[in-house]
Amino acid sequence: MKAKKGYLPIFFDLHGARALVVGAGPVAARKIDALLSGGAAVTVVAGDFSPAVEGRAERGELRAIRGEYLQERMEGTDLVFAATSDRALNARVSRDARRRRIPVNVADSPEECTFILPAVVRGEEFTAAISTEGRNPGAARAIREFLDERRAEISVRLERGRRRPRIAARKGTVHIVGAGPGDPDLLTVRALGLIRSADAVIHDYLVPREIVSLAPEKAVKICYARRGRTAGHGAALKQNAIHEAMARLALEGKSVVRLKSGDPLVFGRGGEEAEYLAREGVPFEIVPGITAAAGCAAAANLPLTHRDRSSSVTFLAGHEAGGKEENAVEWNRLPKDGTLAVYMGVAQVDSIRRELLAAGFSKETHFAIVENGTRPGQRVLRGSLRDLSRVAKDSKVRSPAMLYVGRTAAPLFAESDQENRNEPVAQSV
Ligand code: SAH
Numbered sequence: 001m002k003a004k005k006g007y008l009p010i011f012f013d014l015h016g017a018r019a020l021v022v023g024a025g026p027v028a029a030r031k032i033d034a035l036l037s038g039g040a041a042v043t044v045v046a047g048d049f050s051p052a053v054e055g056r057a058e059r060g061e062l063r064a065i066r067g068e069y070l071q072e073r074m075e076g077t078d079l080v081f082a083a084t085s086d087r088a089l090n091a092r093v094s095r096d097a098r099r100r101r102i103p104v105n106v107a108d109s110p111e112e113c114t115f116i117l118p119a120v121v122r123g124e125e126f127t128a129a130i131s132t133e134g135r136n137p138g139a140a141r142a143i144r145e146f147l148d149e150r151r152a153e154i155s156v157r158l159e160r161g162r163r164r165p166r167i168a169a170r171k172g173t174v175h176i177v178g179a180g181p182g183d184p185d186l187l188t189v190r191a192l193g194l195i196r197s198a199d200a201v202i203h204d205y206l207v208p209r210e211i212v213s214l215a216p217e218k219a220v221k222i223c224y225a226r227r228g229r230t231a232g233h234g235a236a237l238k239q240n241a242i243h244e245a246m247a248r249l250a251l252e253g254k255s256v257v258r259l260k261s262g263d264p265l266v267f268g269r270g271g272e273e274a275e276y277l278a279r280e281g282v283p284f285e286i287v288p289g290i291t292a293a294a295g296c297a298a299a300a301n302l303p304l305t306h307r308d309r310s311s312s313v314t315f316l317a318g319h320e321a322g323g324k325e326e327n328a329v330e331w332n333r334l335p336k337d338g339t340l341a342v343y344m345g346v347a348q349v350d351s352i353r354r355e356l357l358a359a360g361f362s363k364e365t366h367f368a369i370v371e372n373g374t375r376p377g378q379r380v381l382r383g384s385l386r387d388l389s390r391v392a393k394d395s396k397v398r399s400p401a402m403l404y405v406g407r408t409a410a411p412l413f414a415e416s417d418q419e420n421r422n423e424p425v426a427q428s429v
Contacts, residue, residue: 007115007131009131011129014035014038014039014079015039015040016039016041017040017041018043018076018077019035019040019077020044020045020073020077020080020081021043021080022044022093023044023045023046023085023107024046024049024054025046025083025085028081029052031081031083031107032044032053032062035079036056040079043062043064043065043077044062044065045065045073046065046084047067069089069093074096074100078103079104080093080102080104080105081105082094082104082106083106090107090109094112094113097114098114103115105117110133116131118130118131118140119131119141121147123154123155125155125158126158130144130147167192167197168193168194168255169193169194169195169197169199169255169256170255170283170285171199171254172283173255173285174246174257174258174273174277174284175255175256175257175258175287176258176264176284177190177191177259178191178260178261178262178263178287179203179207179211179289181295181299181374181375182206182208182261182295183295184210188288188289190287195215195259196214197216197255198216199219199220199256200219200222200249200255200256200257201215201219201222201256201257202222202223202257202259203222203260204223204259204261205223206261206262206400207260211259220249224245242258243273246273246282247280250277250283261289261400262290262291262292262295264286264287264288264289265288266291266292266293266343267317291315292402293402295373295374297370297402297404299373300368301411302368302370302404302412303408304341304408305338306408309408309410310337310338310339312335312337312339313339313340314339314340315341316342317329318344318346318352318403319344319345319348331356331359332359332360334356336361338406339404339406340404341402341404342402344399345401345402346369346371347399349388349389349392349403350389352403357385361405362385363385364385364386365385365405366406366407366409367382367385367405367409368382368404369381369382369391369401369402369403370401370402371397371398371400372401373401373402381397385405
């Protein structure tokens with residue numbers, strides 16, 4: 001009766017192990033090759049040596065004992081292989097080894113093995129062992145072929161799973177980093193690494209505490225802007241102060257992360273900051289982030305483009321950020337059949353609505369407002385331009401919010417008032 005075996009796959013370090021191989025035919029030769037390539041010291045006992053094994057013996061790669069197998073050969077052995085064509089002899093070798101508690105493998109006889117050799121696929125960075133516990137070598141081969149054919153895909157997946165070399169902010173450099181729309185899970189891998197290693201973080205008020213607190217405890221944290229205090233002359237002063245602080249901290253040799261909500265180059269003054277640093281000769285790098293238009297759209301199941309609804313998306317500022325009095329948007333030139341994604345618009349919904357209607361947008365055009373997109377308290381409000389002002393007022397919409405206009409702003413599914421029932425995206429990193 002066959003005893004049930006409890007195989008545990010193990011990668012055994014052969015280096016320096018003493019292996020005894022009984023037999024020197026083609027099957028034994030394969031085992032000998034594997035043992036030698038693993039660094040084992042191999043002794044072969046056999047009456048006849050096949051040319052391959054003979055060659056290795058002549059080159060001094062193994063110790064050859066010519067003649068009959070005797071159980072004394074087991075002395076001082078860590079591992080035994082029986083690979084002769086004589087089944088009775090193989091069985092005897094197995095018994096002798098087991099009695100001495102030396103692990104033994106018998107070719108083509110799983111019952112007499114205390115360990116088995118899996119089929120092996122070696123990649124550059126991995127070794128996969130495949131076993132059917134000796135019962136179905138064909139299946140193991142099939143799996144091996146399957147993996148072999150997919151080597152390229154496997155290496156791509158390995159690349160993805162690889163631990164990145166540590167991403168760290170550089171001393172004396174300003175990293176202008178997009179922090180995404182608010183949910184810390186929407187930071188890029190690079191942003192996270194840079195924040196975690198920064199000596200100084202200069203951030204906007206829109207970047208939530210959960211993200212700023214990813215920086216080391218001892219890092220200097222500076223927030224210049226306060227909500228509602230960013231218009232006109234004050235904003236210019238503030239921007240200068242930011243420029244000077246970035247340059248000063250970098251020149252002191254600190255690694256500086258200039259952390260901006262969303263993407264630094266979308267209504268974020270990242271461009272001005274880069275210009276300033278370039279002028280001052282301060283090394284800098286720009287790291288993109290998920291801009292609010294994209295983050296809030298995803299959070300509200302709102303396709304920015306859609307084959308049946310819109311083939312363009314325009315990012316615009318409802319009012320240009322502080323410092324610039326005139327709104328530079330040319331409302332007449334906005335595409336009427338695309339998606340408009342309006343930043344900084346909720347305080348001006350009345351005038352935005354007026355401009356759009358004057359520019360020829362129909363009152364039936366859909367809008368969606370996403371307030372606190374991807375953050376706790378996210379709300380999605382929908383309607384048509386006809387009632388935009390009323391909805392915004394009645395719902396007391398507050399910044400930060402994105403306003404979308406166009407056919408894509410209509411609910412994507414029939415029952416899609418589910419958005420507001422969704423839990424906000426988890427706040428964890
Ligand atoms: N650089 C940023 C935009 C800064 S302007 C980016 O790429 O997203 C600030 C405006 O962004 C806000 O007035 C609001 O319109 C929008 N915004 C930023 N975060 C938001 C959020 N979590 N939800 C809704 N709107 C947001």
